[in-house]
Amino acid sequence: MSRGRRAAGASDRAGRSGAPAGTGAARKRTDDSRDDRRGDRRRGSSAAAQGRGAGKRADGPARDRPGRGHGAAARTPADPARTVALETLRAVRERDAYANLVLPGLLREYRVEGRDAALATELGYGACRALGVLDAVIADCAGREIGEIDGSLLDILRLGAYQLLRTRVEPHAAVHTAVEFARAESGTGRSGFVNAVLRRVAERSPQEWIERLAPADPIGRMAFEYAHPMWIAQAFADALGADAGELPELLAADDTRPLVHLVARPGDITAEELALVTGGEEGRWSPYAVYLEGGDPGALEPVREGMAAVQDEGSQLVALALTRAPLHGADGGRWLDLCAGPGGKTALLGALADIDGFRVDAVEPAPHRAELVRTATRGLPVQVHIADGRDSGLAAGYDRILVDAPCTGLGALRRRPEARWRRTPGDIADLVALQRELLTAAWDLVRPGGVVVYSTCSPHLPETVAVVADTVRRTGAEQLDARPLLPGVTGLGAGPAVQLWPHRHGTDAMFVAALRKPA
Numbered sequence: 001m002s003r004g005r006r007a008a009g010a011s012d013r014a015g016r017s018g019a020p021a022g023t024g025a026a027r028k029r030t031d032d033s034r035d036d037r038r039g040d041r042r043r044g045s046s047a048a049a050q051g052r053g054a055g056k057r058a059d060g061p062a063r064d065r066p067g068r069g070h071g072a073a074a075r076t077p078a079d080p081a082r083t084v085a086l087e088t089l090r091a092v093r094e095r096d097a098y099a100n101l102v103l104p105g106l107l108r109e110y111r112v113e114g115r116d117a118a119l120a121t122e123l124g125y126g127a128c129r130a131l132g133v134l135d136a137v138i139a140d141c142a143g144r145e146i147g148e149i150d151g152s153l154l155d156i157l158r159l160g161a162y163q164l165l166r167t168r169v170e171p172h173a174a175v176h177t178a179v180e181f182a183r184a185e186s187g188t189g190r191s192g193f194v195n196a197v198l199r200r201v202a203e204r205s206p207q208e209w210i211e212r213l214a215p216a217d218p219i220g221r222m223a224f225e226y227a228h229p230m231w232i233a234q235a236f237a238d239a240l241g242a243d244a245g246e247l248p249e250l251l252a253a254d255d256t257r258p259l260v261h262l263v264a265r266p267g268d269i270t271a272e273e274l275a276l277v278t279g280g281e282e283g284r285w286s287p288y289a290v291y292l293e294g295g296d297p298g299a300l301e302p303v304r305e306g307m308a309a310v311q312d313e314g315s316q317l318v319a320l321a322l323t324r325a326p327l328h329g330a331d332g333g334r335w336l337d338l339c340a341g342p343g344g345k346t347a348l349l350g351a352l353a354d355i356d357g358f359r360v361d362a363v364e365p366a367p368h369r370a371e372l373v374r375t376a377t378r379g380l381p382v383q384v385h386i387a388d389g390r391d392s393g394l395a396a397g398y399d400r401i402l403v404d405a406p407c408t409g410l411g412a413l414r415r416r417p418e419a420r421w422r423r424t425p426g427d428i429a430d431l432v433a434l435q436r437e438l439l440t441a442a443w444d445l446v447r448p449g450g451v452v453v454y455s456t457c458s459p460h461l462p463e464t465v466a467v468v469a470d471t472v473r474r475t476g477a478e479q480l481d482a483r484p485l486l487p488g489v490t491g492l493g494a495g496p497a498v499q500l501w502p503h504r505h506g507t508d509a510m511f512v513a514a515l516r517k518p519a
Contacts, residue, residue, distance in 0.1 A: 341366060486512070
């Protein structure tokens, strides 16, 4: 980190109410105590790796995956990169698995590395992102509905169509490998069907398929071109408001595989040091962010040792906004993360609290996710409570509360490839009700003069400004201008809430609002 940015970070911490520079027992701790805490985190890092494996749904490679023993998923496949991609698609379709959990395990199982790993990742994640568009093209070429096609063949067709329409893979190679997979799976007869469909796919260019299948209205056309359900593209346009002309740039950014973002744990390593160790680049907005082009971050020593973790820079900014929000009265050092799982924001808050001798309570209702929070915050002044945030049983009087509410996740679609095709407008009502209840619970727990920061990983207006406006109306909360809480970040709009965007900021589309209880 540059000298100026280090100074800015120190000034930022010193500027919090009740945390004057140069004070606090944590600043006087010995090197030995810091080493003890690092040791705790290193042990926690190892446990975290085990906990992540135990906490998954049936996503890991050790489970009975479809295709085991078939030609497409043999132990030593002839085409390991495409095998990994195909098994990822199959897990997503058959087990409702998460691609970003399945694919890394498959890479390790088949020992796929280097260029083959990059190809497998592009094909697996890319086909999941483009699923709706691929299905429309396949249905047109097959002359039948997608539901009428055998699932195992559909996975192969999706993988082949993605290569033909969205990569530079030679068409003959894409078709040939798909036919071989189909022959190994189902015999010669069905491989002929795959061959015929993919040859029809290859007869038109991607632009010609857009002209043939995309809806006529502008938003529908853009949604098809950039592989989004139309209702999500419309939700993005609504959230952009007067800037809706940026929708093509937003959809394009959302349809592109993002950089890996790391967070340097305050007190353990600086962003400058982390960038040097990992070969990454310091982030633009968070003083703790580092960008990586790709690779397996879990293999990096700072991540293994618990000094760094994977965390989108937008999520880092949410946690930082909570620590920067101005209070009425001194900060008594009692902070709360009301929706803590799986623990990324809690860990950053805990590390920052530790610097000033403060403490953080963390609430998570699911026991396995609560264990992930404990693992992520091991060695930090964080106490985890297994409870429903709407009725946590905690005593009121918190200075700062973060409500990073469960949401549709529309702001992180680029990191969760298949999610855009799983969500429906019918998901919104129950989530909005939950969001309002959690924000109300936080309001009851914050002290007069204290601050609640509400955030979602979604720009969808019913989940963001509507929830905040309802709370302000019912409680008389003072809505602070959140833009000064993200110093140096440009393109934040007119306020008072902040909306981050992938195409503007390179982050997930995080929403941030800050409410202060009148003193």
